[in-house]
Amino acid sequence: MPFVPHTEKDIQEMLSVIGAPSVDALFDEIPEHLRCKKLDAIPSSAPEMEITRVMHERAAADGIALNFIGAGAYEHHIPAAVWEITTRGEFYSAYTPYQAEASQGTLQLLYEFQTMMCELTGMEISNASLYDGASSLAEALLMAVRSLGRKASGRVLLPRALHPYYRQVAANLTHAQGVTLHEVDFEAGTGLTTVAAAERAGVEAPTAVVISQPNFFGGLEDVDALTDWAHAQGALVIAVVNPTLLAVHRPPSEWGSKGADIVVGEGQPLGAPLSSGGPYFGFLCCSKQYVRQMPGRIVGRTLDLDGKPGYTLTLQAREQHIRRSKATSNICTNQGLLVTAATIYMSLLGPEGLSRVANASMANTRKLRDALTALPGVTAALSAPFFHETVLTLDRKVAPVLERLSDEGIVGGLDISGMYPELGNALLVCATETRTDADIARYKQALGEVLARAKAA
Amino acid sequence: MSTEPLIFQNSRDGRGAKAQWPAATDGNALPDSLVRKQPPRLPQTGELQTVRHYTRLSQKNFSIDTHFYPLGSCTMKYNPRACNTLAMLPGFLMRHPLAPVSRSQGVLACLHELQDMLRHVTGMHAVSLTPMAGAQGEFTGVAMIRAYHKARGDEGRTEIIVPDAAHGTNPATATMLGFDVREIPTREDGDVDFEALKEALGPQTAGIMLTNPSTLGVFERRIKEIADLVHEAGGLLYYDGANLNAILGKTRPGDMGFDVIHMNLHKTFSTPHGGGGPGAGAVGVSERLAPFMPIPVVGQADDGSYRWLDEQDLPQSIGRLSTFMGNAGVLLRAYVYARLLGREGMERVAEFATLNANYLMARMKEKGFDLAFDGRRASHEFIVTLKRQKQELTLTASDVAKRLLDYGFHAPTVYFPLLVPECLLIEPTETEDRESLDAFVEAMASIWEEAKTDIEHVKGAPWDLPVRRLDETRAARQLDVRYDFNGEAAA
Incomplete structure (x- = not known):
């Protein structure tokens, strides 16, 4: 039987110590009518050899396509050392570091992670991660409401140019606590969120204003103007940022005259594989004055009995296992293993490596745009400067074109015409540093053929 | 054991794991006003030095692979290596979450079969795999209870009952969903105080959150009577699956009368705890809560192909709770584990x-x-x-x-x-x-x-x-x- 080491002799001797006649007798407190029958609907045990074959077949079933989708999850090169070390049993099979003395490895690593995130965002405090980008935004909204206390209206302004799934998740996770979300339209032509549009939303005394840098279209917002405007309304500024971009982009702490108050984002670009959407991790940083309203684990450096430095979870009085119904959040787990990967990733890339990744991704996306918009029927949808994603407009429906490209082994971007009908036949594309000139040429050729074939037909 | 310096203390300007750097491009394409003036002080260390640093840190941890870890309520059992190896095959890792379903049939088949296995072993009507941890599974469960009452126009149900022995996440979750928490005491022998429960139940009761076996390590013997009482009062029963390992294949929450459960797949289905995550908190529901499940759920068409079910399929869904599809890579590990065990192994x-x-x-x-x-x-x-x-x-x-x-x-x-x-x-x-x-x-x-x-x-x-x-x-x-x-x- 899998993973149970007991011999028949062990079982008999253990039962005799317990004083029970059989293993089944150990369940005699479960009423007879609740005992379940055989689990016939579940397949019989598969030996490792058999399931290995099944999984290899399924992993290979769909082939590995040449990917041009970003939309919140980005295909970056991940150094081999990242997951070699991350999946060492000492990291992989450890629990949350409640027993600090037996968890110094994880705790020191988390302290290093917190430092790195503070460096990228410019903020004073980072927690040890949350579930993912979208749920981190929800936690930030609740944190803003708690931070303003009785003054909080619960009204939050967020751009329509923010990732649609982030908007949905934020609404679903916060609405029961009196948070109301109000969308700010983006400007036609640029796709950017302007102060004028924020004013037009007509929301009085907002608790928080969310700024997405870049926005869902890849566009780079005027973060200074938006930050200053939000602060003038008495709102907290919540920045949703791409961590790779921050290697080269002014950190949120320096936006406007006072800087952002809370910074969140998706950590996936820092060493987590695409993996169908998870596990990833969310990060959340803030200025020091809000630390007691922060959700999630925080690691602090302290001293041991001999005066030697060591690391421990701290400020646990915020958390559910102490505060129960009055906790800052119900969250217990963070995404420890992903943070392990991210910390090793950031160490290996360093400031130079990460800024090269950001710049190469920007350069490749420009090459991609230029290559594809050279085809008849393809135009750039928006004029704003962009990071490593941008929107193209096709002269016909996007979905059938993507299907044809998929047949050629190319995942050609995300059809966002349903999410944003005002953009027409809009296709969101991304080329990170992993896309080569040859990849881009292959995409261009395939798209050209698809468009020409359809026209001919 | 000697102190390991912080990686920042080993950093020297100009060092780096240069094999990992892409070629430099011509400058920074950002508008000048957005360009960062000071680079972030990330470590500048060679690849070997970085590998050695984190390997040494790993050696300062206790873990299941190195130590007996009898941490109550956390189910620190062996995490089979095969689960990790097989979930990390390139075909799985390189799949973008928004890739077309025609290019996702392999992973969707695994997830669909996992939904089915979890449904059968818990006795529930349907399963959604999206919650990213136990606490988010709890949130999902209580959100569905809320949506259920609301859909029936039953607006006065403002209270969730929680035994005093419950995990802290239970009351914290109820609060996050805007409910008042009512605690009830536990008897000397570890069972719920039946009389106190009767007294607490009423038209204000939205539901009760229970763990069985309870956090006290004993099986709640009168569970069926409790379920009947709560249902008579118009409330629903939430099962905290933290202790599912104790009853897997022996008794099923669905048969006990629970309306919704979450499963900590990182406990019962042996996915790694990873130093505090990632978890996975799949939820199972009774028939009456099925319309409210969070999206996306994996569905199967008549021709045998798989696809994501979304708002169109589940218009009453409590919606999306994660950016994409929850912790899919964790779910693949749970799938491999469930297949290795099979029905015999689960019992x-x-x-x-x-x-x-x-x-x-x-x-x-x-x-x-x-x-x-x-x-x-x-x-x-x-x-x-x-x-x-x-x-x-x-x-x-x-x-x-x-x-x-x-x-x-x-x-x-x-x-x-x-x-x-x-x-x-x-x-x-x-x-x-x-x-x-x-x-x-x-x-x-x-x-x-x-x-x-x-x-x-x-x-x-x-x-x-x-x-x-x-x-x-x-x-x-x-x-x-x-x-x-x-x-x-x-x-």
Whole structure:
């Protein structure tokens, strides 16, 4: 039987110590009518050899396509050392570091992670991660409401140019606590969120204003103007940022005259594989004055009995296992293993490596745009400067074109015409540093053929 | 063990793992006003030095792979290596979450089969895999209860009942969904106080959150009557699946009358705890809650192909709770584990987890330790109380926990549940052999003996770890949560 080491002799001797006649007798407190029958609907045990074959077949079933989708999850090169070390049993099979003395490895690593995130965002405090980008935004909204206390209206302004799934998740996770979300339209032509549009939303005394840098279209917002405007309304500024971009982009702490108050984002670009959407991790940083309203684990450096430095979870009085119904959040787990990967990733890339990744991704996306918009029927949808994603407009429906490209082994971007009908036949594309000139040429050729074939037909 | 410097202390300008850098491009394409002036002070270290640093850090951890880890309520059992290896095949890792479903049939097949297996083993009507951890599974469950009452126009149900022994996440979750929390007491023998429950139930009751076996390590014998009572009052029952390992294949929450459950796949289905995540908190629902499940759910068409079900398919859904599809890579690990076990293996999980717990409990009693619920069967875990040792020797649960580390055992859960004084909640799991359990009993007995002769030595523990006992008060008062580059430079 899998993973149970007991011999028949062990079982008999253990039962005799317990004083029970059989293993089944150990369940005699479960009423007879609740005992379940055989689990016939579940397949019989598969030996490792058999399931290995099944999984290899399924992993290979769909082939590995040449990917041009970003939309919140980005295909970056991940150094081999990242997951070699991350999946060492000492990291992989450890629990949350409640027993600090037996968890110094994880705790020191988390302290290093917190430092790195503070460096990228410019903020004073980072927690040890949350579930993912979208749920981190929800936690930030609740944190803003708690931070303003009785003054909080619960009204939050967020751009329509923010990732649609982030908007949905934020609404679903916060609405029961009196948070109301109000969308700010983006400007036609640029796709950017302007102060004028924020004013037009007509929301009085907002608790928080969310700024997405870049926005869902890849566009780079005027973060200074938006930050200053939000602060003038008495709102907290919540920045949703791409961590790779921050290697080269002014950190949120320096936006406007006072800087952002809370910074969140998706950590996936820092060493987590695409993996169908998870596990990833969310990060959340803030200025020091809000630390007691922060959700999630925080690691602090302290001293041991001999005066030697060591690391421990701290400020646990915020958390559910102490505060129960009055906790800052119900969250217990963070995404420890992903943070392990991210910390090793950031160490290996360093400031130079990460800024090269950001710049190469920007350069490749420009090459991609230029290559594809050279085809008849393809135009750039928006004029704003962009990071490593941008929107193209096709002269016909996007979905059938993507299907044809998929047949050629190319995942050609995300059809966002349903999410944003005002953009027409809009296709969101991304080329990170992993896309080569040859990849881009292959995409261009395939798209050209698809468009020409359809026209001919 | 020597102190490992922070990686920032090893950093030198101009160093780096250069094999990992892409070619430099011409400048920065950002508008000037957005360009960063000072680069972030990320480490600048060579690849070997980085690998060595993190390998050394790993060696400062206790883990299941290196130590017996009887942490109650956490189910620290073996995480089979095959689950990791097979979930990390390139075809799975390289799949973008928004890739077309025609290019996702392999992964969707695994997830669909996992939904089915979880549905059958829990006796529920349907399963959604999206919640990213147990606490988010709880949120999902209570959100569905809320949506259910609302859809019926039953607006006055503002209260969630929670036993006082419950995990802290239960009341915290109810609060996040805008409910008032009503706590009810637990009886001497560990069961819910039936009379108190009757009194608490009423037209304001939205539901009750229960763990069974409870956090006290005993099976709630009157569960069916409780379910009937709650249903009669118009409330729904939420099952906290933290302790599902104890009953897998023996009894099913669906048959007990629960309307919604969450499963900690990182416990019962052996996906890694990873130093505190990622988890996965799949939810199962009864028929009446099925329309409210979070999206996306994996569906199968008549032609056998798979696709994501979204708002169009589930218009009453409580919606999306994660950016994409929850922790898909964790779900693949759970799938492999479930297939390795098969139906026979699933039944044996509960059998051997229970055999190990009852054996360990009997051995502890033999050695003279006091059980919190003597006379009850242990489920997969049980509670020892050191109330007597504290009175006689000033020996606390925390002292024992720290001293156990010197003996090479991870400590059990201490000071939870809150209502048992000086408690150790001990969960050995089914994957430990008898020798590990015996060695743990000997260590516990030895620590008790030490306390009689040299209590200060015990209170000074741990002695043999990378650090000695840490000053947690100082950590909270003199908050130091990131490296001070300037402080270092000044020094």
